[in-house]
Amino acid sequence: MTTPPPFLDLGYSLCPNDTFIFHALHAGLVPAPLPVREVLEDVQTLNEWAVAGRLPMTKISYRAYFEVMDRYVALRSGGALGRGVGPLVVTRGDLENLNGRTVLSPGALTTAELLLRLVFPRVQVVRARYDEIMPAVARGELAGQPVDAGLIIHESRFTYPQHGLHRLLDLGAWWEGETGLPLPLGAILVRRDLPRALQRELQTAVRRSLEYAYAHPQASRDYVRQHAAELSEAVMQAHIDLYVNAFSLDVGEEGERAVQELHRRAVAAGAVRTSSLPLFVG
Numbered sequence: 001m002t003t004p005p006p007f008l009d010l011g012y013s014l015c016p017n018d019t020f021i022f023h024a025l026h027a028g029l030v031p032a033p034l035p036v037r038e039v040l041e042d043v044q045t046l047n048e049w050a051v052a053g054r055l056p057m058t059k060i061s062y063r064a065y066f067e068v069m070d071r072y073v074a075l076r077s078g079g080a081l082g083r084g085v086g087p088l089v090v091t092r093g094d095l096e097n098l099n100g101r102t103v104l105s106p107g108a109l110t111t112a113e114l115l116l117r118l119v120f121p122r123v124q125v126v127r128a129r130y131d132e133i134m135p136a137v138a139r140g141e142l143a144g145q146p147v148d149a150g151l152i153i154h155e156s157r158f159t160y161p162q163h164g165l166h167r168l169l170d171l172g173a174w175w176e177g178e179t180g181l182p183l184p185l186g187a188i189l190v191r192r193d194l195p196r197a198l199q200r201e202l203q204t205a206v207r208r209s210l211e212y213a214y215a216h217p218q219a220s221r222d223y224v225r226q227h228a229a230e231l232s233e234a235v236m237q238a239h240i241d242l243y244v245n246a247f248s249l250d251v252g253e254e255g256e257r258a259v260q261e262l263h264r265r266a267v268a269a270g271a272v273r274t275s276s277l278p279l280f281v282g
Contacts, residue, residue, distance in 0.1 A: 007035040009039050009057070010038060011057070012058070019223055019227050025206065031205065044109065046059055046060055058188070058189055060188075062262055063110055071192060073192050073278065074281070076250050077249055078187075079187040080248065081185060083176055085243055087111070087172065089151055097120070104127070108127065111183075113125065130152070134156055135163065200281060
């Protein structure tokens with residue numbers, strides 16, 4: 001078991017839901033077992049860093065979590081699960097089936113791409129940063145390669161009509177129809193080799209940070225706006241309202257079942273290995 005560090009690097013995205021949740025923890029407004037230092041990156045980069053074991057505590061896609069369960073364990077607080085929160089497949093025109101088509105994806109380790117492959121196992125995937133996808137689909141190409149559709153996440157679900165795009169499929173609605181469960185999108189992980197007591201204290205600190213954000217909604221406003229400079233106030237608030245919910249305070253029994261089912265389907269599809277390790281900090 002490793003010795004706790006003097007401070008903790010915490011990786012999370014610039015998206016409003018993450019900056020809203022972690023502002024109080026980052027700013028030292030709630031008790032924490034260690035000082036926290038923010039590391040802001042896009043989710044795909046954080047996914048890749050987790051595979052490399054770079055950060056002791058990090059936001060990550062649930063799909064990527066299944067790759068690093070031997071090294072990390074999920075906190076019960078701070079993640080993104082819910083209903084009506086799923087990634088969308090968007091196109092310039094009408095398509096009915098994406099099998100054999102070229103679709104832009106925000107990353108191989110995203111929950112979004114896992115869902116896409118569960119629905120369309122013969123889809124052709126080309127990967128790009130999530131903020132490059134809508135402009136490329138609108139143009140019909142990326143770096144000279146034709147693309148038929150795009151897989152969009154985060155605030156893009158609110159802004160895709162501005163690019164002249166149409167929704168082909170809501171993958172979250174597909175998941176809910178298939179399972180009756182909320183969709184697991186992202187989790188907050190800590191290294192399994194940190195002391196168990198520290199894992200629990202960090203879990204409590206994340207929950208307190210979100211509780212502070214709810215109790216003082218204006219406190220994080222400038223921090224959220226700073227990192228979402230291109231979004232309107234209305235889009236920022238809609239993003240927070242959608243992705244931050246009761247599951248962010250605690251995944252609960254239903255959230256655990258949802259994560260277990262996503263893992264089961266990923267294993268059945270041959271995307272990840274099976275594991276008997278606990279999914280969440282006890």
